Amino acid sequence: MSSEPLLRVENLKTQFFTESGTVRAVDGISFEVYEGEIVGIVGESGAGKSVASMSLLRLIDNPGEIVDGEITYKGQTIFAVSETADGELEPRADMLSNEAVRREIRGNEIAVIFQDPMESLNPVFTIGGQLREFIELNRDLEGKAAREEAIDMLREVGIPDAEERYDEYPHQFSGGMRQRVLIAMALACQPSLIIADEPTTALDVTVEGQILDLVDELQAKYGTSFIWVTHDMGVVAEICDRVNVMYLGEIVEQAPVDELFHETGHPYTSALLDSMPRPDRTVADLDPIRGVMPEAIDPPSGCRFHPRCPDAREVCRRVHPEPTEIDRIDGFAHRSACFKRDVFDVGYDESPPIDNLARGEREPDRGTTEIARGRDE
Ligand SMILES: Nc1ncnc2c1ncn2[C@@H]1O[C@H](COP(=O)(O)OP(=O)(O)OP(=O)(O)O)[C@@H](O)[C@H]1O
Numbered sequence: 271m272s273s274e275p276l277l278r279v280e281n282l283k284t285q286f287f288t289e290s291g292t293v294r295a296v297d298g299i300s301f302e303v304y305e306g307e308i309v310g311i312v313g314e315s316g317a318g319k320s321v322a323s324m325s326l327l328r329l330i331d332n333p334g335e336i337v338d339g340e341i342t343y344k345g346q347t348i349f350a351v352s353e354t355a356d357g358e359l360e361p362r363a364d365m366l367s368n369e370a371v372r373r374e375i376r377g378n379e380i381a382v383i384f385q386d387p388m389e390s391l392n393p394v395f396t397i398g399g400q401l402r403e404f405i406e407l408n409r410d411l412e413g414k415a416a417r418e419e420a421i422d423m424l425r426e427v428g429i430p431d432a433e434e435r436y437d438e439y440p441h442q443f444s445g446g447m448r449q450r451v452l453i454a455m456a457l458a459c460q461p462s463l464i465i466a467d468e469p470t471t472a473l474d475v476t477v478e479g480q481i482l483d484l485v486d487e488l489q490a491k492y493g494t495s496f497i498w499v500t501h502d503m504g505v506v507a508e509i510c511d512r513v514n515v516m517y518l519g520e521i522v523e524q525a526p527v528d529e530l531f532h533e534t535g536h537p538y539t540s541a542l543l544d545s546m547p548r549p550d551r552t553v554a555d556l557d558p559i560r561g562v563m564p565e566a567i568d569p570p571s572g573c574r575f576h577p578r579c580p581d582a583r584e585v586c587r588r589v590h591p592e593p594t595e596i597d598r599i600d601g602f603a604h605r606s607a608c609f610k611r612d613v614f615d616v617g618y619d620e621s622p623p624i625d626n627l628a629r630g631e632r633e634p635d636r637g638t639t640e641i642a643r644g645r646d647e
Pocket residue numbers: 286288293295313314315316317318319320321322332333334501565566567
């Protein structure tokens with residue numbers, strides 16, 4: 271892509287400083303979101319998807335902290351660091367203040383939709399009242415005009431009898447309807463980007479499908495970009511244009527959605543795809559990803575996926591693969607962080623396989639880790 275992205279994330283690192291040690295929840299991820307795209311972040315529980323999304327709006331609380339990297343949105347610096355004379359990192363001079371992020375970015379420019387609508391909706395106020403207040407606070411509309419706009423928004427997101435239901439309370443709405451209200455709220459400020467953190471995960475499949483269709487429609491109508499966080503490759507297939515696959519704080523593969531499904535580069539992505547229910551397979555055919563994801567507090571050496579990877583070789587235990595371009599589709603990079611691809615020159619082919627299954631419950635070996643990038647970098 272030659273045009274500037276709406277959002278650019280480079281080498282983002284977010285850590286939690288806990289009593290048991292430092293949790294490297296997000297450990298050097300880079301990705302972009304272009305105008306009008308739906309970009310997925312997919313991975314198992316604990317991969318760092320939510321921490322990554324919340325970092326984009328600097329919504330990380332103690333004991334967490336964004337420690338490195340750069341986040342640029344429409345040319346503005348949401349986060350950046352520079353090095354002081356004695357080698358310490360400090361906020362860069364052009365970084366937006368907390369106040370500026372809160373006033374100018376959150377809601378207005380970048381809105382968030384969470385998984386649990388009850389966290390965002392106040393149970394003691396009516397749906398319509400909350401939406402109207404939100405519109406009054408964030409847009410140049412008041413009183414009757416704000417009410418009209420709120421009703422229009424409810425209609426827009428598919429709430430039947432919007433005018434009557436305006437005066438109902440959150441508990442009178444079903445889960446799917448509440449999620450629609452949150453989408454209305456996110457859209458109310460006409461943001462350029464909406465971050466949706468597993469908003470359909472708690473819903474049943476039919477309702478989830480309806481919400482995904484709605485998002486598709488609204489996306490086409492308003493041109494809003496989305497970052498869609500999910501653990502479900504089915505959801506990715508349904509709405510994403512491009513995808514970032516996260517494993518233990520890192521993006522291990524990044525590609526346009528068709529490419530990711532058909533020219534899969536990383537064994538972790540393959541494992542996620544294999545564990546995905548499909549109409550042509552019965553439950554017995556499902557291939558769950560073996561083993562559990564290790565803790566981000568003490569990740570395995572080398573490739574973090576190597577203790578669970580069917581293709582792991584000795585080199586994978588020793589050397590850490592960086593995401594590297596393996597192809598380019600319509601101007602978008604397909605990057606994978608796996609030595610199986612020949613863009614890496616670390617001797618994967620000659621390296622002896624690690625027999626992960628035979629290793630059983632043994633602790634993954636830890637050792638010093640070298641860093642390997644592709645040959646062209
Ligand atoms: N407040 C916190 N204190 C300490 N560790 C945290 C905190 N919040 C998140 N983490 C850790 O950061 C890592 C990433 O968590 P995150 O919530 O981003 O995962 P996720 O991919 O969103 O998972 P899920 O699918 O379960 O939502 C995990 O190891 C988690 O334990």
